Amino acid sequence: MSKDLNKVQLTGRLGKDPETKYTAQGNAVTQFTVASNRSWKTAEGDARDDTEWFTVVAWNKLGEICAQYLRKGSRVYIEGRLQTRSWEDQESGQKRYKTEVIANDMIMLDSKQNNMAGDYGDADMGDAEPEPMRPAAPARRPAPPANNGAPARPTGAPSARPTNAATPSAARRPSTVIEDDEDLPF
Numbered sequence: 236m237s238k239d240l241n242k243v244q245l246t247g248r249l250g251k252d253p254e255t256k257y258t259a260q261g262n263a264v265t266q267f268t269v270a271s272n273r274s275w276k277t278a279e280g281d282a283r284d285d286t287e288w289f290t291v292v293a294w295n296k297l298g299e300i301c302a303q304y305l306r307k308g309s310r311v312y313i314e315g316r317l318q319t320r321s322w323e324d325q326e327s328g329q330k331r332y333k334t335e336v337i338a339n340d341m342i343m344l345d346s347k348q349n350n351m352a353g354d355y356g357d358a359d360m361g362d363a364e365p366e367p368m369r370p371a372a373p374a375r376r377p378a379p380p381a382n383n384g385a386p387a388r389p390t391g392a393p394s395a396r397p398t399n400a401a402t403p404s405a406a407r408r409p410s411t412v413i414e415d416d417e418d419l420p421f
Contacts, residue, residue, distance in 0.1 A: 241316040243336050245289060246344065247271035249309045253293075255302040265298035267291055267305065269313060269336075291315070293338040301341055314340040 250268040257263055273285045291313055293301045305311065315338040324331050 242314070243317055244312070244314050245269060245271050245336070246310070246312045247289070249305055249307050249311065250288065251307050253302045253305050255298060262295055263298040263302070265293045265302045267301065269311065289313075290333070290335045291338050292318075292335050293341065297338060297341060301338075304343060305341075310344040312340075312342040312344055313338050 247269040250270050253265045253267040255263055255265040267290075269289045269291055271287050271289065273287070275283050275285075277283060292298075313336060315336045317334055318337050319332055319334045321330055321332050323329070
């Protein structure tokens with residue numbers, strides 16, 4: 236038995252800011268357009284350009300991430316599948332069709348500086364506050380107290396534990412903190 240394949244991979248820039256709606260069940264549905272350019276030379280050596288526009292739909296968590304981080308002009312990689320919807324136009328009574336890319340993966344291709352600028356050129360940010368592009372890394376855990384959380388005892392009082400006792404494993408365990416935000420999934 237053979238498998239069928241419906242897979243789309245594209246890169247391009249957003250034509251407008253993403254628009255998010257929610258279903259009655261509370262699922263996010265984010266829609267945006269992506270322009271993908273193609274350049275070639277004719278037989279006569281003339282340079283030609285062509286732009287293809289794609290409507291992209293992202294559901295649930297991916298849709299929320301797209302709405303939060305993407306803006307008009309953002310350069311993105313989209314991976315997904317093609318889906319064609321049809322409906323009957325209420326004004327003309329004709330059957331209409333729309334083909335969309337249903338995204339299952341998105342990668343932001345802009346540099347961090349361009350993402351933080353909010354525009355996607357070399358324009359000056361002025362006094363604008365950059366919007367955070369990634370969630371902050373988890374805060375570092377405070378170092379355990381020198382006495383490993385045991386209540387303070389008066390000086391000169393005998394110790395309740397032998398001095399050669401092993402340190403509890405929690406005190407030896409390094410904290411799991413993401414040092415580099417490049418390892419975040421978006």
